[in-house]
Amino acid sequence: MTITILGTGTSQGVPVIGCDCDVCRSLDFRDKRLRVSVHVESEGRSLVIDTGPDFRTQALRERIRHLDAVLFTHAHKDHTAGLDDVRPFNFRQNTDIPLYGQAAVLEQIRVEFAYAFAEHKYPGIPRLELNPIGNEVFSILGLDILPVEVMHHRLPVFGYRIGDFVYITDANFIPPAELEKIRGCKILVLNALQRGPKHISHFTLPEALEVIDQIRPEAAYLTHISHKMGLHQEVEASLPPGVYLAYDGLRFSL
Template structure:
């Protein structure tokens, strides 16, 4: 399995429009963060977790040539707004693109991309198949995914475990039964917005490190990072040896 961080930033991305802080002015490519998304390649299957506003740029940058499915964590715009850009895969593969997510997420997508689900579609609109999922394991072309329900303030969000890889974004609480699903992960990805103060709907760095310490993955990566976290190079040097800040374009092979 190979996973690629398509984006590791918050809903505003980094740099933030109009901001003149050292992170937003940084020339380090690791401080340039598009909206959060993952590409998973396993046994010939190609999945994307979330299609945020930067999906087109991300797919071009990583030369994604085939897409078997999109899996959504939740319906916030920074995770769904780029869905229209699956159209080239429709044309290239001459097939619909399956979408997997909670029923409420898919219903919201039907509202926001109503033209793709109209009875009489305009030519060239995205061709999409909706597959509602619940909090239990499911398969995409034989590849098993285990949903992990986390809370994003009061909103249930799905993270996912695929083999030894676990991915959590947009969370500020994980119940014990869901934490157990993450145990023995070789690679754990978890969101960490900034160093503090505490945030209403996202883990901050000390909270993410506490969960990592509890679960003891072989290696952990932090994502959904804001410009207020600090410069990548400086923060990376402060982290435990098995914990890293993710960055856009980072690839991990399991």
């Protein structure tokens, strides 16, 4: 399994429009953060988790040439707004693109991309197939995927476990039963918005480190990072062993 981190930024991305802080003015490529997304390849299968506003740029940068499915964590625009850009995969593969997520998330997508589901469709629109999922294991082309339900303030959000890889973004609480689902994983990608203060809907860095300490994966990568976190080089130097700041374009294998 090969995982490519497509984007690691918060909803505004980094740099933030109009901001002159040290992070937003940084020349370090690791401080340039598009909206969060990840690409998973396993035995010829190609999945993307979330299609944010930067999905086209990310797919071009990583030269993604095939897409079997999209998994959605939730329906916020920074995770769904780039969905129209799956059209080249429709054309290349001559197939609909299956979408997986909670029923309410897929219904929101049906509303926001209504033209894709119209009775009389305009030529060239994205061809999408909606597949509602619950909390149980489901399979895409024989690849088993386990949803992990976390809370984003009061909004249920799905993280996903695929083998020994776990991806969780936009969370500030993981119920104990869901925490058990991710124990024993080798790689954990977890959101950490900023060092502090406490945030209403996202883990801060200390809170994310507490979760990681409970799970003790072989390696943990932090994502959904705002400019308030600080410079990549300085923050990463302060992290405990086995914990890293993710950056756009990071790739690792299991």
